[in-house]
Amino acid sequence: MMKVMIAGGAAAAGAPKVSEKDAREVGETLEKFLGVMGGTEAPPSHLTVTEHEAKGIDFCDDCGKPTNLGYFELQDNRTGRRIGMSYLVVHAMAEHGKTTYQFGDRQLPIHDFQYVKNLLKG
């Protein structure tokens, strides 16, 4: 039997590859809405941002910048779907263009990157 190669088939099985540029754009956009990270802008009307600041901080392995250990939730007001993300993720994306981040001794991936990217666009 002949094997048929399907372009992108292998990649589709895992997490889709995220470009550094995309990661930075999403991270920088999120930072603007997050008071804990110094943001001052209101999110677009279809989004509700709820921050959960933690008392602890962690220092970025790459640049040493202190980042709050808390997290925030993004809610799509049109569907009610909520997604939680840590501030460390936003730092890793905005400052380093990374789609994984260090949490303690664990290397964690950013979940639902494409969903968040589309959500920010409206």
Ligand SMILES: [Zn+2]
């Ligand atoms: Zn850093």
